Amino acid sequence: MTAKPPFDQLVRDHGVRVWRVCRAVLGPVDADDAWSETFLAGLRAYPDLPPDADHAAWLATIAYRKAIDAVRARQRRATPIAEQDDRVSTLGQPGSGDDELADAVRSLPDKQRSAVTLHYLADLPYAQVAAELGGTPEAARRAVSDGLRTLRKRLARPTTGGHE
Amino acid sequence: MTITDNPLESLRDVDGPTLQRLRDALAEKAAEAQLLDLAYRRVDSPIGSLLVVATDRGLIRVAFANQDHDRVLDQLAGTISPRLLEAPRRLDPAARELDEYFAGTRHRFDLPLDLTTTGEFRRAVQLLLPTIGYGHTVSYAELAALAGRPTAVRAVGTACATNPLPVVVPCHRVLRGDGSLGGYLGGLEAKRTLLDLESRAAA
Numbered sequence: 261m262t263a264k265p266p267f268d269q270l271v272r273d274h275g276v277r278v279w280r281v282c283r284a285v286l287g288p289v290d291a292d293d294a295w296s297e298t299f300l301a302g303l304r305a306y307p308d309l310p311p312d313a314d315h316a317a318w319l320a321t322i323a324y325r326k327a328i329d330a331v332r333a334r335q336r337r338a339t340p341i342a343e344q345d346d347r348v349s350t351l352g353q354p355g356s357g358d359d360e361l362a363d364a365v366r367s368l369p370d371k372q373r374s375a376v377t378l379h380y381l382a383d384l385p386y387a388q389v390a391a392e393l394g395g396t397p398e399a400a401r402r403a404v405s406d407g408l409r410t411l412r413k414r415l416a417r418p419t420t421g422g423h424e
Numbered sequence: 425m426t427i428t429d430n431p432l433e434s435l436r437d438v439d440g441p442t443l444q445r446l447r448d449a450l451a452e453k454a455a456e457a458q459l460l461d462l463a464y465r466r467v468d469s470p471i472g473s474l475l476v477v478a479t480d481r482g483l484i485r486v487a488f489a490n491q492d493h494d495r496v497l498d499q500l501a502g503t504i505s506p507r508l509l510e511a512p513r514r515l516d517p518a519a520r521e522l523d524e525y526f527a528g529t530r531h532r533f534d535l536p537l538d539l540t541t542t543g544e545f546r547r548a549v550q551l552l553l554p555t556i557g558y559g560h561t562v563s564y565a566e567l568a569a570l571a572g573r574p575t576a577v578r579a580v581g582t583a584c585a586t587n588p589l590p591v592v593v594p595c596h597r598v599l600r601g602d603g604s605l606g607g608y609l610g611g612l613e614a615k616r617t618l619l620d621l622e623s624r625a626a627a
Contacts, residue, residue, distance in 0.1 A: 263502030268464075268509045271447060276438045279446070284435055292446065299450050303459045303507055362435055380432040408431055 267306050270315050271299060277316060278323040280381040284365055285327035285373075294330050298323040320382035321392045324374055364414045372407030379404045451511035461505035464497065465512040467519045469526050470621070471614040474591070476518050479504070482536030483518060486589050488610035504541070522591070528625030531558035533592045542588060545576075549583035556597040559626025561619070563601045585609065591618065 278298050282291035301322050309318070365376060371393060378384045378392060379400075390400035430436065454460040462484070464477040472489030475496055484504070487496045501508050512519075517535060524530035532554070539547045549571050556562050562570070568580040584595040590609055596618045600606045608615035 263498065264506040266462075266497050266501035266508035267506055268497070271450065271509065275443050275447065279438050279443065280436055284432075292449075295446050296450050296453055300453060300457060300459065303454055303509075304457075306506055359434065361432065365432065365435070376432070380430050381435060411431070 264306070264309075264311060267303055270302065270306075270319065274316055274319045275299075277382050278319055281320055281323040281377055282327045284362060284377050284381050285324065286330055287362070287366075290330055290334070291327070294323065294327045297326045297330075301326065314388065316382070317384055317388040317391065320378055320384055320388075323382070324378060324392070328374075360415065361411075364411050367414070368407050368410055371403050372410055375400055375403035376407035376411070447510065448512070451509045452513065454507075454509055455511065455514060459507055460509055460511060460514075462500055462508035463511035463514040464508065465510060465515040465519060466493070467515075467522050469522060469591075471610060471617050474522065476515050476522070477508075478515055478518065479538045481538040481540065483589055483592060484538040484541065486591055488590070488614060490611055490614075491609070518592075525591070526621070528621060531626070535592060537589060537593070539588070542583075542586065545571075545573075545579060546583040546586060549580055550587055550589070550593050550595075553584075553587070553593045553595055553597070556594060558594075559622040561597045561599050563599055564606070565601055567598055581606075594618075597622075 275295075279291065279295055282294040282298065285291075286294055298319060302319055365373060368376060375389055375393060378389045379386070384392075386397040386400045386404070389404070390397045393400055393403060451460065451463065455463070462477055462479060464475060467474045467476055473493075474489070475485070475487040475491075475493040476483065477485040477487075477497070477500060485496065485500060487493055497508060521530055521533050521535060525533070539550060542550060549567065552567065552570055555570075556567075564577050564581050564584070565574070567584075568574050568577045571580060573579070580598075584598050585607060587593050587595040587609070590596065596608060596615045598606065605612050605615055
């Protein structure tokens, strides 16, 4: 039987990955809390985690969900009666200090945003992106390439502050 | 897996200080949430980098530079709990006392110890070790007599050799009957350094 590595090892191995995901979704200011929340949730569940679990995918998906939860909580606080737009999300904080590309990623539709973030920032292969999104690896690949296409279109014209 | 030509390359940079700050904060939050079963840090010393590990109850392990620190941590994660984090601030008192000891200004450690992982007889012997005064030495046979088991010299030797808290629990003050150094987990060089330090500072 091989014992589980110390949780510290997971923080070292995956701290950067989790930070990228949190920052991409939330911006640098709120990413701190989401990073901590991710590893605290991981630490809580770790003793019961199957020994053969893929730590990268496990932590990246916790991070993504924690970050999205934080975005929703922020939106509830900030815009109590905002008009809902189902197609385009308006994540991120205006003036959060990171760049246009980050804003563009945040304003992707949900599925594209999670596919692009998990694949290009958390380095998860399509099979694992699919496990998070539901659906096939092929569908995940499509969501990633759709996301990239959307990003290119948005970045090619002047920004509109993340709103369509 | 590596992804070349990542279109989000500019969003991948993370600086070291940010991560260090996040890890330090995590250790504190984990302790508050009672999710930290083992905390560790490293302490520089004249006998090399010491690994210091503690539970809620107290210090559970001190390991020398010549012992593979990662292996010691792996082993603790396997036998005690995998909820193990680097948590330097939680070990500030231990680090401070070790610094003072190596500076020659501290002659007795005043730290809670967690000896729950050692067997009864070994623990009894290990608890006797701090009663050997700073700068003094005893033989394994004398220690066996102190433990009330004068014939158990070999078992006393084993108890010293398996001391999980060397330096803090001073097994280095136990020598062979002929005055030679005997053994030491941290190497004989380290044992000699500690004894020299103590005889100088006690003088």
